[in-house]
Amino acid sequence: MKRRADADGGAVDDGTKLSRSRFRLSDDFFDRPCQEVAVGLLGQTLVRQQEDGSQLRCRIVETECYLGVVDKACHTFGGRRTEKNAPMYMKPGTSYVYFTYGMYHCFNISSKEEGSAVLLRAAEPLEGEQTMQQHRRAHLKTPRDKAWKQHELCNGPSKLCMSLAIERFTCNAKDLTQWTGLWLEEAERPAEAVVTSTRVGIDSVEKEWRLKPLRFYLLGSKSVSRRDKEQEGKIT
DNA sequence: AGACTGATAATCT
DNA sequence: GATTATCAGTCTG
Numbered sequence: 001m002k003r004r005a006d007a008d009g010g011a012v013d014d015g016t017k018l019s020r021s022r023f024r025l026s027d028d029f030f031d032r033p034c035q036e037v038a039v040g041l042l043g044q045t046l047v048r049q050q051e052d053g054s055q056l057r058c059r060i061v062e063t064e065c066y067l068g069v070v071d072k073a074c075h076t077f078g079g080r081r082t083e084k085n086a087p088m089y090m091k092p093g094t095s096y097v098y099f100t101y102g103m104y105h106c107f108n109i110s111s112k113e114e115g116s117a118v119l120l121r122a123a124e125p126l127e128g129e130q131t132m133q134q135h136r137r138a139h140l141k142t143p144r145d146k147a148w149k150q151h152e153l154c155n156g157p158s159k160l161c162m163s164l165a166i167e168r169f170t171c172n173a174k175d176l177t178q179w180t181g182l183w184l185e186e187a188e189r190p191a192e193a194v195v196t197s198t199r200v201g202i203d204s205v206e207k208e209w210r211l212k213p214l215r216f217y218l219l220g221s222k223s224v225s226r227r228d229k230e231q232e233g234k235i236t
Numbered sequence: 237a238g239a240c241t242g243a244t245a246a247t248c249t
Numbered sequence: 250g251a252t253t254a255t256c257a258g259t260c261t262g
Contacts, residue, residue: 064254066254073254074254075254082247082248083247084246084247084248098246098247098254099245099246099247100245100246100247100253100254100255101243101244101245101252101253101255101256102243102244102245102246102253103243103244103245103255103256104244104253104255104256105255106254106255108254119254121254139256140257141243141257156255156256157254157255158254158255158256159255159256162256199254200254200255201253201254201255202254204252204253237261237262238260238261238262239259239260239261239262240258240259240260240261241257241258241259241260242256242257242258243255243256243257244253245253246252246253247251247252247253248250248251248252248253249250249251249252
């Protein structure tokens with residue numbers, strides 16, 4: 001895997017923080033089969049650049065595969081093309097941010113197969129937790145002085161979007177290997193085992209595709225959105 | 237921690 | 250007109 005220093009993406013390290021990974025995930029990371037990208041993203045760092053120069057950072061702990069035109073649960077199944085799903089057909093590493101349930105967003109990254117993408121489902125906050133709390137509060141129906149536990153900030157696909165201020169008008173159809181607003185950085189290989197389970201929230205899909213093992217998460221992370229006790233029991 | 241329910245609007249049929 | 254890759258609030262244990 002080739003590496004490239006993050007010269008154009010993130011804020012310049014001002015020396016006040018300890019050394020951290022500075023290798024931005026690039027084309028050769030995303031231009032791989034959906035399942036490789038989904039598993040490979042576990043443990044990596046998702047970075048959101050704020051307008052004030054600060055960064056929001058989190059560690060990805062849960063992902064899901066949407067395999068493209070062959071996948072009955074996928075927005076591009078059968079080769080369907082709409083204005084909304086267009087980013088899924090774009091270059092691997094392109095963001096696909098869509099609005100759902102009249103209120104929420106989901107954030108995906110396109111991968112190699114035609115129409116495929118990885119849904120980012122959960123992450124652990126690393127930096128900017130107070131800003132994440134503010135972003136979450138801004139979405140409350142009735143504004144109040146609520147605070148979430150750290151592991152509750154990004155433990156779901158739309159919570160992750162709220163915390164990082166990811167929405168379709170600003171973040172959709174971006175090349176995440178180039179854009180300065182949002183990118184991924186290589187981190188240490190996770191020590192946790194990877195749990196494989198079924199995808200969430202696709203109940204109307206026929207059984208064959210609904211039950212495929214296409215969700216991946218890091219065992220033991222408190223930020224995982226839904227644990228699969230049965231699968232965890234099979235891990236030694 | 238888990239189960240249940242209502243909310244809410246863009247998108248597609 | 251139906252559906253939705255979800256969440257917050259409430260209730261229960």
